[in-house]
Amino acid sequence: MEDAAPVIYGLEFQARALTPQTAETDAIRFLVGTQSLKYDNQIHIIDFDDENNIINKNVLIHQVGEIWHISASPADKGVLATCYNKTLDSKVMTCAAVWRMPKELESGSHESPDDSSSNTQTLELLCHLDNTAHGNMACVIWEPMGDGKKLISLADNHLLLWDLQESSSNAVLSNSALLEGKGQLKFTSGRWSPHHNCTQVATANDTAIRGWDTRSMRQIYYIENAHGQLVRDLDFNPNKQYYLASCGDDCKVKFWDTRNVTEPVKTLEEHSHWVWNVRYNHSHDQLVLSGSSDSRIILSNMVSISSEPFGHLVDDDELSDQEDHHQEKTKEPLQDSIIATYEEHEDSVYAVEWSSADPWLFASLSYDGRLVINRVPRALKYHILL
Amino acid sequence: CSPLPSLWLSPGEDVGCPGGSPAGPGRGRLGAAGREAAAYGLPDPAGEARGGLAPGEDFGGPTDINGAHFDPEVFLTKLRKECSLAQLMDCETDMVKQIRSLDSDMQTLVYENYNKFISATDTIRKMKNDFKKMEDEMDCLAANMAVITEFSARISSTLQDQHEQITKLSGVHTLxxxxxxxxxxxxxxxxxxxxxxxxxxxxxxxxxxxxxxxxxxxxxxxxxxxxxxxxxxxxxxxxxxxxxxxxxxxxxxxxxxxxxxxxxxPAEELCDEFLSHARCRLEAELETLETELGQPGGAPITDILEFIDRGCNIFVSNMCLVIASYQELFVSREDKVQDITRMAQDKLVAFVNCLMETYFSLVERRIQLEKGVGDNSLLVRALDRFHRRLQALAKLLPASNVAAEGTEIVVRATKERIRQYLLALQNFYQDCLTDVRQSLAAPRLAGKESPNLAELLGNMSASVLNQIKSVLAYVHLFTAKDITFSNKPYFKGEFCSQGVREGLIVGFIKSICQTARQFCETTGDKGGSTPPTLLLLLSRLCLDYETSTISYILTLTDEQFLVQDHTPITPVTSLCAEARETAQRLLNHYVKVQGLIISQMLRKSVETRDWVNTIEPRNVRAVMKRVVEDTTSIDVQVGLLYEEGIRKAQSSDSSKRTFSVYSSSRQQSRYAPSYTPSAPLDTNLLSNIQKLFSERIDIFSPVEFNKVSVLTGIIKISLKTFLECVRLRTFGRYGLQQIQVDCYYLQLYLWRFVCDENLVHFLLDEIVGSTAHRCLDPVPMEQSVIEVICERG
Known part of the structure; x- marks a missing residue:
C-alpha cells in the first residue's frame, strides 16, 4: 500500500494563518491568509480534489492588512473572521473583523488555476470587533457546534465574548474577563471546548494555561508553568471532555487532564524547536498533529490517552458472532508512537489543521507560503478502521 | 639259698654285654676280660697288645682277640705268618702277662660279689621282721575306725530333727x-x-x-x-x-x-518446673538486656559490641548452662524410657526457641539502632561474637533452629548495613553536589572570574571515589577470614555479587546517573534553579565515569570480593552506556538552558522595543554585547572541562572573508529583489533555492562532548529565537537598520565559537532577511556605515 504523495501549493506571500472551512463537511477546503506589508493581502480558498489529487484555488483580496489569524464560522460556510495588522500613523494595531466571502466561492468553484489570478474578488465586511479599548487581537474563536453567533476574541489581557446580531452585521460585546497580574500579561492563544455545552474556554498566556467558564467569565482552572517556555497553542480532545493538549517553546507537546493539572498526563518531546501548533483529529482523537519551527510536522498516535485505548471497539452484534476472536483483538493495548514525521517544509511551520471533511487528511502551512496537504498513512488508517 | 647262682651267672647282663648267649670260657676270655676292664674303668690289655702288635687290624674280625668272632686258629696262623720270632716271643710274654692280670681281676670281682650277696641276705631278713610288726598295727587301726564310724552314724541320726528346726527358725528370724x-x-x-x-x-x-x-x-x-x-x-x-x-x-x-x-x-512436670524456673531467670536477664537498648527513639546506652558481649556472657552462656544441666538431668540418662527423653528434648527445644526468639528480637532491635555509617568493625565484631556464641549453643542443642536464625539475623543485619552504606554514599554525593553548588553560587571574588571548574570536578570526583573505597573497605570486613560467618554460603556468594557489587556499587553508580538526570527533568519546567555550570560539571563527571571510573570501581570491587556465584550481574558496558547517556542528556540540557538564557535576552530585546518608531542606529545594542560576553564566558567555562573539538575549514581571516561575502555579494543578491515591488515571487524563489542547498538545521539537537559542539548548540538556539521573534514584529526603516547592525556585530564575534561558521552566517542572513520582509520601509544601511558602527564598539 503506497501512500499518495503529498500535494504542495505555493503562495506568493509569507503566511501564518490557516483554517479548514469548518462548516463544510463534504469538500476538503482550507482557507489561508497571507502576510505582506507591501502588497494587498489575500485569502486563498484551497479546494482539494482527493480523487484526482489536484488543488483548486480562489483568491480573495483582504485589503485591510496582513492576516495573523483566521477562523471560519462553524455554521455558515461563507463567514470567516480574521485578525489583521493595521498600520496607522506609524502605529501597528492588530484588529479583528468578521467577513463574508462571495456566494459563488462558498462551495468552491472549479475554475482552472490559470485564470484564477484575473478574477480576484473582495471580501464583504460584516462587522468589526471593536478593540480600541482592549488592545491587540491575538485570535478570534467561534463557538464550536454553535449557530455561528458567538465569538470569543483575545485582546492583550482581555477575554471578550461577542454576540453577532442582525445577520452578523453587528457585533455586541456581551461579556469580558480581564487577566490581572504582575507585568504585561498577554494572551497568546485560546481554544473553545466543544464539551460542557460549549461553556468552557482555555487560554494561554506566557507559560500558563487557564480555563474559563463563559457564563460567569471566571477562571475555572489554572495550569501554572504548563510549559517551560511560552505556550503557543492548545486543543481540546473532541471525545474526552477533560483532555487538553498544549504545545510551546520548550519543544514539547503536553497532554493534560483538566481535573488534575499538577502533572501532565503525557509529554512528547520530539521536535527540535518551538512547537507552534497542536491539533487533535476530529474523529479519531488518538491522532495528534504538531507543527514546529524546526520545519517539521509530526503525526503521533496517542492511543493510551485516547477515547479508544484498545483500538476500534467492535459492535455487540459482531462480538456475539465471533466473540473469542474479537476479544483477543481488543484486549491488547496499543502503544503510543510517532506515526510519521513530515518534512516537506523548508521554513518554520506556523499552522497545521485537519480537514473538516476528511478525517484522514490535513494541511500545513510554513512561513515561506508553502501549503502541504498530507494524508494519514493508509496502513494506520486501516488499522484504526478495521 | 637259691638266688645266688642267678646272681653269679648274670655278670654279662649287669655290664650290658650284647648277645645273650654266653661265650665259651675258652673262646671269650680275653674278650670278657676286656669288657670287664672297660666296665670297671681298667685299661684294656688287649687293646694295648693289639696296638703294639697289629695296628690297623680289623675289629670284630676273626683276628680281633676282643671281638665276638675271634678265631684262635686264624689268629695264630696269622701271627705265625706275619710275625717274626722275636715278635712272637714278645707277643707270647705279653699275652701271658695279660692273662695273669685278668685272672687276678677275676678273683677280686668274685670276692666282692660274694660280700654283697651276704649283706643283701641280711637286709632281707631284717625287713621280714619289720613287716610282721606293721601288719599287727594295721589290724588295730581298722578296728578303731569301725568303732568311730559307728559312733558317728549314731550321732547324726540323733541330730537330724533339730537341724530342720533351726533352719526354719532362722527363716522366721529374717522375716x-x-x-x-x-x-x-x-x-x-x-x-x-x-x-x-x-x-x-x-x-x-x-x-x-x-x-x-x-x-x-x-x-x-x-x-x-x-x-x-x-x-x-x-x-x-x-x-x-x-x-x-x-x-x-x-x-x-x-x-x-x-x-x-x-x-x-512425673518427668514432664519436672521438666516444666525446671524450665519455668530457668525461664524466670533468663527472662530477667533479657529484661536487663532490654534496658540497655535505651529509651525508644533515644540513643542506646552501650555500644553494640558491649551489648552483644553482655548478651553473650549473661544470657547465652546461662542458656547454655541451662541446656547442659537439663540435658544431663532429663535427656542423656541411660535408664530413661525413650519417649520421656523425646518429650524432654521437645520441651527443651521449644523453650530454647521461645527464649532465643525474644533474644533475637532484642538483638535485632539493637542492630537496627546501629545507624552510624563510619567504622564498621565494631558491628562486624559484634555480629561475629553473636554468631560464634550461637554456634556453641547450637552444638549443645542441634535440634533447635537457633544457628540458622542467628545466621539469618547476621545476613539481615548485613543487608541492612549495605543499604545504609548505599544511602550514606548517596547522601555523601548529595552533599558534594550541595558543596559544589555553594561554591558555584558563592560571590565571585574580584580578580577571579569564576571558580575553577576543573578543580571542583577533580575534588568532587576524588572525594566520591575515596568514599566508595572506604565503604568497600568497611564492607570487606564482613568477609574477613577470622569472622565465623564469612564462610556461610550467603557471604561467599550473594553478599559479594548481589549485595556489594549490585546493591552497593552498581546501585550507587546508577543513583549518580539518576540524580544527575533529575536535574534535566525538573529544571526549565518548574523554574528549577540548577545552575547551568553544575549541569556542565555533572556531565563531565558522568563522562569520566563512562571512560574510566566505572570500570575502575568495578574492577576494584571484583578483586576485593571474589564473586563465586553465577547470578546475573550488571555488565560494565551497560553501566557505562547509562553514564554516557546521562552525560549526553546533561550536556544537552546545559546547552538548552544556556541557549534559553541567551534566547530570553534576545527575545525580550525584540519584543519590548517599538521597532517602527525607533531612531537611527548609532550603536550596537547593549544586549548584543551582552550576548557576546555571555557566550565568551560560556566558552571559557566549557573549555575548562571539555576539549576543543573540530571545526570545519577555518582560516584566520575568516571574519573578513565572510564579511565581504555577507555584505556585498550574497546579501545584496538576496535582498535586492525583495525591495523591488515588481517581483514578489522572486524573493521566495531565491530564498527557497538558497535553502535547497543548505542543510536543514536541527536547533535543539544532541551535541557532542566537545566545546565547539556545545557552543554551536547554544548559538543555534539563540539565533533561531532571534529569528522567530523578529518574524513576529513589524519594523520601520531604522528598526531594520538596527537589526542589520546587531547582526553584523554578532557575525563579527560569534563565528569563532562554532564548528561551522556558515551556520552562523546562514541564521544571521535569515534574520536580516526576515526583518526586511517585516519592514514597512525597507531601506538597508550602507555596509560601510555598519562596519564603522560595529568597530566603534
Missing part, C-alpha cells in the same frame, strides 16, 4: 527382721528426712515400696504404706522446694531430680 524394718520404716524415714538424708530415705522407701504395694490389702500394711506415702510426699515436697530453690548447685539439683524421678514423680 521378722524384714517386718520390723517395715514397721520401723515410717520412723526411719522421718528421721532420714529430719537429717536431710534424702537419698537414704528414698533408698529405704524404694526397697519397701513393692512389698507395701503387694500387701496393701492388709490393714497394718495399709497403715504403714499410708504413713510412708505421707512421709514420702512430704519428702517429695521438700525435694521440690529444694529443686525450685535452684540455688543449691548443679550437683544437688541433679540429685534432687534423680530422687524425684525415683519417687515416680
Amino acid at each position: 521378722l527382721r524384714k517386718l520390723q524394718f517395715l514397721f520401723e520404716l515410717p520412723a526411719r524415714l522421718t528421721k532420714c528426712v529430719e537429717l536431710e538424708a534424702y537419698g537414704q530415705a528414698v533408698r529405704y522407701y524404694s526397697k519397701a515400696r513393692s512389698i507395701l504395694h503387694q500387701y496393701q490389702h492388709m490393714p497394718s500394711f495399709q497403715g504403714i504404706q499410708d504413713d510412708c506415702q505421707k512421709i514420702m510426699a512430704n519428702l517429695a515436697q521438700k525435694l521440690r522446694e529444694k529443686f525450685r530453690d535452684g540455688g543449691s548447685g548443679a550437683k544437688d539439683l541433679a540429685e534432687c531430680v534423680e530422687l524425684l524421678l525415683q519417687l515416680d514423680e
Whole structure:
C-alpha cells in the first residue's frame, strides 16, 4: 500500500494563518491568509480534489492588512473572521473583523488555476470587533457546534465574548474577563471546548494555561508553568471532555487532564524547536498533529490517552458472532508512537489543521507560503478502521 | 639259698654285654676280660697288645682277640705268618702277662660279689621282721575306725530333727527382721528426712515400696504404706522446694531430680518446673538486656559490641548452662524410657526457641539502632561474637533452629548495613553536589572570574571515589577470614555479587546517573534553579565515569570480593552506556538552558522595543554585547572541562572573508529583489533555492562532548529565537537598520565559537532577511556605515 504523495501549493506571500472551512463537511477546503506589508493581502480558498489529487484555488483580496489569524464560522460556510495588522500613523494595531466571502466561492468553484489570478474578488465586511479599548487581537474563536453567533476574541489581557446580531452585521460585546497580574500579561492563544455545552474556554498566556467558564467569565482552572517556555497553542480532545493538549517553546507537546493539572498526563518531546501548533483529529482523537519551527510536522498516535485505548471497539452484534476472536483483538493495548514525521517544509511551520471533511487528511502551512496537504498513512488508517 | 647262682651267672647282663648267649670260657676270655676292664674303668690289655702288635687290624674280625668272632686258629696262623720270632716271643710274654692280670681281676670281682650277696641276705631278713610288726598295727587301726564310724552314724541320726528346726527358725528370724524394718520404716524415714538424708530415705522407701504395694490389702500394711506415702510426699515436697530453690548447685539439683524421678514423680512436670524456673531467670536477664537498648527513639546506652558481649556472657552462656544441666538431668540418662527423653528434648527445644526468639528480637532491635555509617568493625565484631556464641549453643542443642536464625539475623543485619552504606554514599554525593553548588553560587571574588571548574570536578570526583573505597573497605570486613560467618554460603556468594557489587556499587553508580538526570527533568519546567555550570560539571563527571571510573570501581570491587556465584550481574558496558547517556542528556540540557538564557535576552530585546518608531542606529545594542560576553564566558567555562573539538575549514581571516561575502555579494543578491515591488515571487524563489542547498538545521539537537559542539548548540538556539521573534514584529526603516547592525556585530564575534561558521552566517542572513520582509520601509544601511558602527564598539 503506497501512500499518495503529498500535494504542495505555493503562495506568493509569507503566511501564518490557516483554517479548514469548518462548516463544510463534504469538500476538503482550507482557507489561508497571507502576510505582506507591501502588497494587498489575500485569502486563498484551497479546494482539494482527493480523487484526482489536484488543488483548486480562489483568491480573495483582504485589503485591510496582513492576516495573523483566521477562523471560519462553524455554521455558515461563507463567514470567516480574521485578525489583521493595521498600520496607522506609524502605529501597528492588530484588529479583528468578521467577513463574508462571495456566494459563488462558498462551495468552491472549479475554475482552472490559470485564470484564477484575473478574477480576484473582495471580501464583504460584516462587522468589526471593536478593540480600541482592549488592545491587540491575538485570535478570534467561534463557538464550536454553535449557530455561528458567538465569538470569543483575545485582546492583550482581555477575554471578550461577542454576540453577532442582525445577520452578523453587528457585533455586541456581551461579556469580558480581564487577566490581572504582575507585568504585561498577554494572551497568546485560546481554544473553545466543544464539551460542557460549549461553556468552557482555555487560554494561554506566557507559560500558563487557564480555563474559563463563559457564563460567569471566571477562571475555572489554572495550569501554572504548563510549559517551560511560552505556550503557543492548545486543543481540546473532541471525545474526552477533560483532555487538553498544549504545545510551546520548550519543544514539547503536553497532554493534560483538566481535573488534575499538577502533572501532565503525557509529554512528547520530539521536535527540535518551538512547537507552534497542536491539533487533535476530529474523529479519531488518538491522532495528534504538531507543527514546529524546526520545519517539521509530526503525526503521533496517542492511543493510551485516547477515547479508544484498545483500538476500534467492535459492535455487540459482531462480538456475539465471533466473540473469542474479537476479544483477543481488543484486549491488547496499543502503544503510543510517532506515526510519521513530515518534512516537506523548508521554513518554520506556523499552522497545521485537519480537514473538516476528511478525517484522514490535513494541511500545513510554513512561513515561506508553502501549503502541504498530507494524508494519514493508509496502513494506520486501516488499522484504526478495521 | 637259691638266688645266688642267678646272681653269679648274670655278670654279662649287669655290664650290658650284647648277645645273650654266653661265650665259651675258652673262646671269650680275653674278650670278657676286656669288657670287664672297660666296665670297671681298667685299661684294656688287649687293646694295648693289639696296638703294639697289629695296628690297623680289623675289629670284630676273626683276628680281633676282643671281638665276638675271634678265631684262635686264624689268629695264630696269622701271627705265625706275619710275625717274626722275636715278635712272637714278645707277643707270647705279653699275652701271658695279660692273662695273669685278668685272672687276678677275676678273683677280686668274685670276692666282692660274694660280700654283697651276704649283706643283701641280711637286709632281707631284717625287713621280714619289720613287716610282721606293721601288719599287727594295721589290724588295730581298722578296728578303731569301725568303732568311730559307728559312733558317728549314731550321732547324726540323733541330730537330724533339730537341724530342720533351726533352719526354719532362722527363716522366721529374717522375716521378722524384714517386718520390723517395715514397721520401723515410717520412723526411719522421718528421721532420714529430719537429717536431710534424702537419698537414704528414698533408698529405704524404694526397697519397701513393692512389698507395701503387694500387701496393701492388709490393714497394718495399709497403715504403714499410708504413713510412708505421707512421709514420702512430704519428702517429695521438700525435694521440690529444694529443686525450685535452684540455688543449691548443679550437683544437688541433679540429685534432687534423680530422687524425684525415683519417687515416680512425673518427668514432664519436672521438666516444666525446671524450665519455668530457668525461664524466670533468663527472662530477667533479657529484661536487663532490654534496658540497655535505651529509651525508644533515644540513643542506646552501650555500644553494640558491649551489648552483644553482655548478651553473650549473661544470657547465652546461662542458656547454655541451662541446656547442659537439663540435658544431663532429663535427656542423656541411660535408664530413661525413650519417649520421656523425646518429650524432654521437645520441651527443651521449644523453650530454647521461645527464649532465643525474644533474644533475637532484642538483638535485632539493637542492630537496627546501629545507624552510624563510619567504622564498621565494631558491628562486624559484634555480629561475629553473636554468631560464634550461637554456634556453641547450637552444638549443645542441634535440634533447635537457633544457628540458622542467628545466621539469618547476621545476613539481615548485613543487608541492612549495605543499604545504609548505599544511602550514606548517596547522601555523601548529595552533599558534594550541595558543596559544589555553594561554591558555584558563592560571590565571585574580584580578580577571579569564576571558580575553577576543573578543580571542583577533580575534588568532587576524588572525594566520591575515596568514599566508595572506604565503604568497600568497611564492607570487606564482613568477609574477613577470622569472622565465623564469612564462610556461610550467603557471604561467599550473594553478599559479594548481589549485595556489594549490585546493591552497593552498581546501585550507587546508577543513583549518580539518576540524580544527575533529575536535574534535566525538573529544571526549565518548574523554574528549577540548577545552575547551568553544575549541569556542565555533572556531565563531565558522568563522562569520566563512562571512560574510566566505572570500570575502575568495578574492577576494584571484583578483586576485593571474589564473586563465586553465577547470578546475573550488571555488565560494565551497560553501566557505562547509562553514564554516557546521562552525560549526553546533561550536556544537552546545559546547552538548552544556556541557549534559553541567551534566547530570553534576545527575545525580550525584540519584543519590548517599538521597532517602527525607533531612531537611527548609532550603536550596537547593549544586549548584543551582552550576548557576546555571555557566550565568551560560556566558552571559557566549557573549555575548562571539555576539549576543543573540530571545526570545519577555518582560516584566520575568516571574519573578513565572510564579511565581504555577507555584505556585498550574497546579501545584496538576496535582498535586492525583495525591495523591488515588481517581483514578489522572486524573493521566495531565491530564498527557497538558497535553502535547497543548505542543510536543514536541527536547533535543539544532541551535541557532542566537545566545546565547539556545545557552543554551536547554544548559538543555534539563540539565533533561531532571534529569528522567530523578529518574524513576529513589524519594523520601520531604522528598526531594520538596527537589526542589520546587531547582526553584523554578532557575525563579527560569534563565528569563532562554532564548528561551522556558515551556520552562523546562514541564521544571521535569515534574520536580516526576515526583518526586511517585516519592514514597512525597507531601506538597508550602507555596509560601510555598519562596519564603522560595529568597530566603534
